[in-house]
Amino acid sequence: MSTMRPKSRQHGFGLVAAMFVIIIITAVITAMARLAETQNATNSMAIQQARAYQAARAGLEYGVAQVLAGGSCSSFSLDGFAVGVTCVAQTAISVPEENDLVTFYTITAAAQYGTTGNPDYAYRQLTAVVER
Numbered sequence: 001m002s003t004m005r006p007k008s009r010q011h012g013f014g015l016v017a018a019m020f021v022i023i024i025i026t027a028v029i030t031a032m033a034r035l036a037e038t039q040n041a042t043n044s045m046a047i048q049q050a051r052a053y054q055a056a057r058a059g060l061e062y063g064v065a066q067v068l069a070g071g072s073c074s075s076f077s078l079d080g081f082a083v084g085v086t087c088v089a090q091t092a093i094s095v096p097e098e099n100d101l102v103t104f105y106t107i108t109a110a111a112q113y114g115t116t117g118n119p120d121y122a123y124r125q126l127t128a129v130v131e132r
Contacts, residue, residue, distance in 0.1 A: 041119065048122035052111045055081040056124040059109030063087050067105045067130050081111045081122075105130045 055078050063073045063085045073087035086108045092101040107128050114121040 044120070045122075048113060048120055049124070051079075052081065052113055052122035052124040053126075055079070055083050055111035055113075056109045056126045059083040059085045059111060060107060060126045060128055063107035063109055064128065064130050067107065067132055073107070078111070081113045083109060083111045085109045102131050105132060 058078060059076075062076070062083075066073050066085075067087050073085040075082065075084045077083065088106045088108075090104040090106065092103045094100075095102050107130060108125065109127075110123070110125040112121075112123045
């Protein structure tokens with residue numbers, strides 16, 4: 001005589017649990033990969049913006065040197081950045097203590113890398129006023 005076991009209603013539960021665990025692990029890995037990608041892009045943008053600031057600062061220093069030497073400002077390229085420098089003279093004013101005319105120059109330097117809309121686009125503009 002053989003003993004019959006009652007039929008179990010839990011057939012396939014292990015498969016469902018395994019699929020659930022696999023789906024959760026896949027979702028976590030995907031989320032971590034996207035987070036790492038976003039973090040990398042953010043770091044790259046911060047570096048490009050810092051480089052743009054330094055390029056604009058170099059343009060500003062160039063403009064100051066040109067004004068003080070009596071030269072004219074112009075644009076130039078610096079390590080992939082297009083740096084535009086403008087020097088605008090204001091009306092000369094008389095300084096009684098020095099018995100001289102003083103001219104103020106507004107110097108603007110703008111550094112740009114790439115084109116607007118690109119992920120690596122960076123732009124910085126700096127302005128200074130110098131007297132001569």
